[in-house]
Amino acid sequence: MTLDERRLAVRELKVGMYVCRLDRPWEGTPFLLQGVLIESEDDIRTLDGLCAHVFVDVERGLAPVGPALQVLDAAPPKPAAPPKPRWRAYGNDEISALQGAATYPEQIEFEQELPQAREAHAQAAAFAERVLDDVREGRAIAVEEVRGAVEPMVRSLVRNADAFLWLDALRARGAYEYRHALSCSALAAAFGRHVGLPQELLIDMASGALLLDVGKLRLDPDLLGSNTAYDDDARRRMQAHVEQGLAIVDAGGAVPEHVRDMIRTHHEWIDGSGYPRRLEGDAIPLLGRVAAVVDAYDAMTSERPHQPAAAQHVALQALYRGRGSQFAAEIVEQFMQCMSVYPIGALVELSSGEVAIVTAQNAARRLQPRVMVLTDPDKQVLSQFHSLDLMVRANSDDPVRIASALAPGAYGLDPVDLFL
Known part of the structure; x- marks a missing residue:
């Protein structure tokens, strides 16, 4: 039996390849399992920050173009290890x-x-x-x-x-x-x-x-x-x-x-x-x-x-x-x-009078999240919503901040109805 496992520099990875081994342990990486299908350029950038080269399994993903850098013949079979339990017990301490x-x-x-x-x-x-x-x-x-x-x-x-x-x-x-x-x-x-x-x-x-x-x-x-x-x-x-x-x-x-x-x-x-x-x-x-x-x-x-x-x-x-x-x-x-102070999905009124909904946090500035603006200053629902990063806007010539948090349904707004 031959395992077609090829060694590649991280920069040679392509979307669709399956990484089965790293040049370092999997522990401490953002990947939950030992093996990852490259789904985006972000996966490649993440790996680039972790290691210099990886091994790809061409049976489970896209194969590299050109000759294999390394084809590993399987060693004599080892006794099969017992399957790892999916649950692991953790003590409270x-x-x-x-x-x-x-x-x-x-x-x-x-x-x-x-x-x-x-x-x-x-x-x-x-x-x-x-x-x-x-x-x-x-x-x-x-x-x-x-x-x-x-x-x-x-x-x-x-x-x-x-x-x-x-x-x-x-x-x-x-x-x-x-x-x-x-x-x-x-x-x-x-x-x-x-x-x-x-x-x-x-x-x-x-x-x-x-x-x-x-x-x-x-x-x-x-x-x-x-x-x-x-x-x-x-x-x-x-x-x-x-x-x-x-x-x-x-x-x-x-x-x-x-x-x-x-x-x-x-x-x-x-x-x-x-x-x-x-x-x-x-x-x-x-x-x-x-x-x-x-x-x-x-x-x-x-x-x-x-x-x-x-x-x-x-x-x-x-x-x-x-x-x-x-x-x-x-x-x-x-x-x-x-x-955070303004959780995801919270309705807020801006200092401009507009009403918005919080979409994402700015870890460095918890009081200045990213929001989606839903109304004009007169509380009329916009025909097209637009995103606003309050941390960026705070440093502009026309700063905008959150004036207050609002109750669900304030001004007759139901974000579920507006977005779905």
Whole structure:
């Protein structure tokens, strides 16, 4: 057997080639798996900053033109290594120590990432709907498939977090449980990216967050749709969704404890008043503390039967007020930095009187994001929207800044209707 593996200088790579080896370990690179299909010039530029030469597999991608620089005859076969488990178990202390272990510089511009983000979003949304429908109908779920379904989303978030979050903010409204599952998944991965956790762990976080409320699908729909305050019996039945969710996940396959921890503890409060076990402080695993913040933020910013959607800045203020009692203070503070002062999808009024929606962050100037201008100064919807980088505009002769954040639906504007 001959493996047609050819050594190339990085500058000789072409879109369509499959890189199977580097001249360095894969660890510490932005690529999630050992092997990458070159999909764009940005992939080549990324590799150029990492190594001098690579090896391409011509059976899995485009072959180089001209003679092979190196053809490797296979050595005598070695005993097959046992397949690596897709899940890896992380201890709580290990996860805490891994913060800051990875860095994620923006690999691709917002506009360039949008097509890939759109495909990843559609795939993850369809999968979330299918999985939740399976649970509602009493069918088992294959939890290993969850991890595979969220990987493209995490890849997109790693390349450019703003693009995916922008698409999720503009997702057409549907059943709350579908939207909530996908949004929590994306927010958990974005948070993990922000604090520098390894990419494999980001996938685990996205997987666990997708399944946080899966147990609610086994509850009485009238209980879920109630717009009145729960009595003690209804509250007890609602809180049982945590244990039911764990049972559903466990029935679907082996899941490492740190992922189960996210589901098991996402309603525990730092002061011990949460449920189901009334855990307190550091007894709540780190990923459970993250899940509590992500779950609450998305719930507050979503339309629900008993509550209208709050503006993003209002939800962030509520999280801040709850730090040290309901939420872990350090998680809230990091989450606020991750989402920024004006989160993706927030409606804002500019100093010019125009109304805009935040599309992307400027990491160096959090108060000066990129926005899409929706109206003229008289609040009339424009026939054609235009992008504005407030950081660039701040240094111009005619500076424009954000004057205030707006509530959802301000001036009759619904970004979902405007963009979809």
